Amino acid sequence: MMTGLAIGLVLGVTVWWVLIQRLKDKPWERQGVIEGSQDGLTSSAPKVGLWVFMAMVASLFLIFNGAYLMRMGFGHGELVGWVPLDEPGILWLNTFVLVAASGAMQTATGAARKGDLGALRTWFTAGGVLSVVFLAGQLLAWQQLAATGRYGVSDPAYSFFILLTAIHGLHLVGGLVVLGRTAAQVWRGLDTENVVAAGTIRQTVRLCTTYWHFLLLVWLGLFTQLSIT
Amino acid sequence: MAYVAIADRDHHLHDPDTFITKYIWSQDHKVIAIQYGVVAIGVGLIALALSLLMRLQIGFPDVFSFMTPYNYYQYVTTHGMIMVIYLLTALFLGGFGNYLIPLMCGARDMVFPYMNMLSFWVYLLSVIVLITSFFVPGGATGAGWTLYPPQAILDGTPGADWGIVLMLVSLAIFIVAFTMGGLNYVTTVLQARCRGMTLMRMPLSVWGIFVATILGLLAFPALFVAAIMMTLDRMIGTSFFMPALLALGETTDTTGGSPILFQHLFWFFGHPEVYIVALPAFGIVSDLLSTHARKNIFGYRMMIWAIVAIGALSFVVWAHHMYVSGMNPYFGFFFATTTLIIAVPTAIKVYNWVLTLWRGDIHLNLPMLWATGFIFTFIHGGLTGLFLGNVTVDLPLSDTYFVIGHFHMVMGVSPVMVLFGAIYHWFPKITGRMPNDVLGKIHFWMTFLGTYAIYLPMHYLGILGMPRRYYDYGQTDFIPDSALGVNQGITIAAIVVATAQLIFLINVALSLWKGKRADSNPWRATTLEWQTPDTPPKHGNWGPKLPEVHRWAYDYSVPGDEADFIPQNHPIKPGEESLRVAGASRK
Numbered sequence: 001m002m003t004g005l006a007i008g009l010v011l012g013v014t015v016w017w018v019l020i021q022r023l024k025d026k027p028w029e030r031q032g033v034i035e036g037s038q039d040g041l042t043s044s045a046p047k048v049g050l051w052v053f054m055a056m057v058a059s060l061f062l063i064f065n066g067a068y069l070m071r072m073g074f075g076h077g078e079l080v081g082w083v084p085l086d087e088p089g090i091l092w093l094n095t096f097v098l099v100a101a102s103g104a105m106q107t108a109t110g111a112a113r114k115g116d117l118g119a120l121r122t123w124f125t126a127g128g129v130l131s132v133v134f135l136a137g138q139l140l141a142w143q144q145l146a147a148t149g150r151y152g153v154s155d156p157a158y159s160f161f162i163l164l165t166a167i168h169g170l171h172l173v174g175g176l177v178v179l180g181r182t183a184a185q186v187w188r189g190l191d192t193e194n195v196v197a198a199g200t201i202r203q204t205v206r207l208c209t210t211y212w213h214f215l216l217l218v219w220l221g222l223f224t225q226l227s228i229t
Numbered sequence: 230m231a232y233v234a235i236a237d238r239d240h241h242l243h244d245p246d247t248f249i250t251k252y253i254w255s256q257d258h259k260v261i262a263i264q265y266g267v268v269a270i271g272v273g274l275i276a277l278a279l280s281l282l283m284r285l286q287i288g289f290p291d292v293f294s295f296m297t298p299y300n301y302y303q304y305v306t307t308h309g310m311i312m313v314i315y316l317l318t319a320l321f322l323g324g325f326g327n328y329l330i331p332l333m334c335g336a337r338d339m340v341f342p343y344m345n346m347l348s349f350w351v352y353l354l355s356v357i358v359l360i361t362s363f364f365v366p367g368g369a370t371g372a373g374w375t376l377y378p379p380q381a382i383l384d385g386t387p388g389a390d391w392g393i394v395l396m397l398v399s400l401a402i403f404i405v406a407f408t409m410g411g412l413n414y415v416t417t418v419l420q421a422r423c424r425g426m427t428l429m430r431m432p433l434s435v436w437g438i439f440v441a442t443i444l445g446l447l448a449f450p451a452l453f454v455a456a457i458m459m460t461l462d463r464m465i466g467t468s469f470f471m472p473a474l475l476a477l478g479e480t481t482d483t484t485g486g487s488p489i490l491f492q493h494l495f496w497f498f499g500h501p502e503v504y505i506v507a508l509p510a511f512g513i514v515s516d517l518l519s520t521h522a523r524k525n526i527f528g529y530r531m532m533i534w535a536i537v538a539i540g541a542l543s544f545v546v547w548a549h550h551m552y553v554s555g556m557n558p559y560f561g562f563f564f565a566t567t568t569l570i571i572a573v574p575t576a577i578k579v580y581n582w583v584l585t586l587w588r589g590d591i592h593l594n595l596p597m598l599w600a601t602g603f604i605f606t607f608i609h610g611g612l613t614g615l616f617l618g619n620v621t622v623d624l625p626l627s628d629t630y631f632v633i634g635h636f637h638m639v640m641g642v643s644p645v646m647v648l649f650g651a652i653y654h655w656f657p658k659i660t661g662r663m664p665n666d667v668l669g670k671i672h673f674w675m676t677f678l679g680t681y682a683i684y685l686p687m688h689y690l691g692i693l694g695m696p697r698r699y700y701d702y703g704q705t706d707f708i709p710d711s712a713l714g715v716n717q718g719i720t721i722a723a724i725v726v727a728t729a730q731l732i733f734l735i736n737v738a739l740s741l742w743k744g745k746r747a748d749s750n751p752w753r754a755t756t757l758e759w760q761t762p763d764t765p766p767k768h769g770n771w772g773p774k775l776p777e778v779h780r781w782a783y784d785y786s787v788p789g790d791e792a793d794f795i796p797q798n799h800p801i802k803p804g805e806e807s808l809r810v811a812g813a814s815r816k
Binding site: 012045059156167 | 419420424448461468484490493494533781805
């Protein structure tokens with residue numbers, strides 16, 4: 001609780017400071033077109049859209065996190081039937097696979113920047129395949145937990161485990177849809193005649209990579225929390 | 230890297246050519262705005278009808294045999310949920326957000342038009358799911374609009390079989406729709422403004438909608454989380470919210486769940502939701518007052534600060550809805566303090582609105598009437614909020630009609646006042662026709678006075694101790710017989726106000742059919758949407774060239790200028806600087 005408040009305070013002060021920089025303009029005193037101001041639709045719009053979306057997803061997982069802690073009873077778990085879960089070891093392997101997926105995506109972005117089509121194809125596809133492996137690993141983890149037969153549906157730690165991994169997995173699936181479509185374009189080739197389309201593909205590859213890093217971060221936070229509670 | 234060349238290309242990426250792509254599967258923000266508006270108003274009329282049915286029961290108990298307790302609770306629940314989410318949120322953000330953001334920022338469309346289109350259709354789906362819940366076995370849920378577990382999902386509550394699940398699913402779908410729209414609104418404001426349109430030159434309408442959307446994107450996930458977890462509790466028997474309990478004489482399988490956790494989640498969304506509705510209203514009303522008082526908005530910069538501050542504070546006040554929930558009493562002190570702090574930026578806004586009117590050249594036309602009406606209703610609703618924000622005063626008033634009076638005044642009537650003002654204000658731009666003035670004024674006075682006749686007596690009933698949510702009051706000693714008389718009066722006033730809304734519909738139909746043709750800028754306003762080459766604006770909004778902004782949005786009655794307004798896209802005139810300085814020193 002106190003940590004949350006402290007983080008909130010630091011965030012608040014930061015936002016406040018940034019806003020002061022932006023909001024101290026006196027528009028009624030300044031006429032004319034302001035040089036250096038934005039000029040119609042910018043090319044970074046998809047990037048900004050993605051960051052706004054990630055802020056929303058972060059909010060979703062933070063709120064889940066809050067609900068998780070409250071349901072745990074803030075250390076009074078015995079009163080509310082909270083029994084720590086025995087997480088299957090395969091989660092470590094899955095984590096490693098997701099880290100590898102993120103790394104592959106990063107390499108793909110580098111290849112796209114350099115215009116190395118072969119490397120882009122390889123690493124971008126590898127990122128997708130590794131992510132599917134991660135998802136399969138998560139399903140396996142579910143199966144292993146269910147196979148122990150120790151957990152009923154009303155067990156809160158168990159249902160939170162399934163729910164949180166499912167929500168995280170669904171976000172990855174959403175990313176995979178975009179990745180699949182982009183991969184199809186990449187395999188068709190970065191057509192040098194159509195510069196705009198090639199630029200768009202490069203941008204999408206970059207945005208996919210950002211999203212993958214984000215989901216990796218979310219998973220690392222999630223995994224830590226699930227493991228220690 | 231700016232590629233205005235692409236934005237200005239002749240062949241726009243999604244030029245509509247058939248009737249279907251133009252008006253149904255449209256990606257044009259203006260058509261989507263109208264689609265949102267029509268569906269939201271349609272579903273709002275259903276909620277209005279439901280409120281009348283409730284009022285008939287409270288005013289005249291035992292007269293209408295079709296009003297059973299079962300139906301009553303269904304109507305209460307659906308009325309509240311529709312009004313707050315499917316009408317107000319959808320109309321302000323999906324409707325006005327969609328229409329105004331690109332036009333006021335000087336953009337051709339939203340940044341992601343396809344997603345914008347999906348947003349509307351997913352919203353429509355959520356409405357259909359919600360309405361379907363009336364026709365499934367057991368009917369719609371009667372859990373109250375707050376859907377508190379455990380009762381919301383226990384047998385004995387209306388709609389505990391299917392209604393509650395459909396309600397939760399519908400909310401989740403709505404949130405998906407909102408996300409797709411919201412990403413568009415935020416990104417368009419940040420990334421698609423025309424040349425010269427800095428953030429600090431945007432009209433306050435856009436600021437209000439912008440910050441409200443950010444609030445929505447951060448707060449709706451809480452409702453989403455709550456909806457998912459409660460659906461699982463209901464469908465497969467998890468115990469997120471369900472404690473071990475005895476229901477209808479039998480113990481349930483659930484253990485240890487936390488009903489208060491649901492309340493925290495619900496209100497962590499629920500309170501920002503108040504401002505998701507209020508901030509666009511604040512922004513829009515600022516523009517209406519400034520335009521129709523022919524005066525620049527008082528304290529433009531402070532207005533933005535206030536919007537941002539209210540938005541930030543709205544995340545740390547949620548538990549003032551939960552003083553009687555049994556949470557840690559120290560929380561009450563914290564949340565009462567933050568609640569009173571949020572009154573400061575809100576009061577700044579109210580003072581600035583009044584000071585904008587001060588010595589203005591007030592044109593009491595339709596938009597202005599509604600805007601001034603809003604100042605009245607918002608002050609009254611806001612003041613009763615100070616009562617309820619304090620723990621000791623809230624405890625006896627909690628769950629009485631005082632609360633109903635308060636929140637209807639502050640977040641029901643007030644935003645609706647702005648909505649009507651905004652509809653009358655932008656009607657000429659949206660349709661190319663002027664609304665009928667006489668019908669509009671009858672509509673205003675019946676609604677304005679009528680809502681006072683409804684909600685002022687409710688405060689009195691609440692102080693008497695009349696509890697809310699009751700189907701019938703029966704033999705209660707502490708409620709005098711006169712309360713029934715008051716309730717009858719309220720019901721009659723409610724019927725009158727509902728009738729007035731028919732006048733509005735007639736006005737819209739009549740004006741569309743043979744209203745006076747509007748020129749492109751009938752209110753002589755400064756903001757960009759009034760400077761489009763066509764009225765209503767065509768696809769792409771601006772013709773061949775994007776506008777260029779040279780000044781802020783409030784150059785009304787500039788000293789020394791013969792017209793009493795200078796549009797944002799008008800370049801500086803020779804000598805204008807010195808005139809301004811002279812005008813300033815004269816003051």
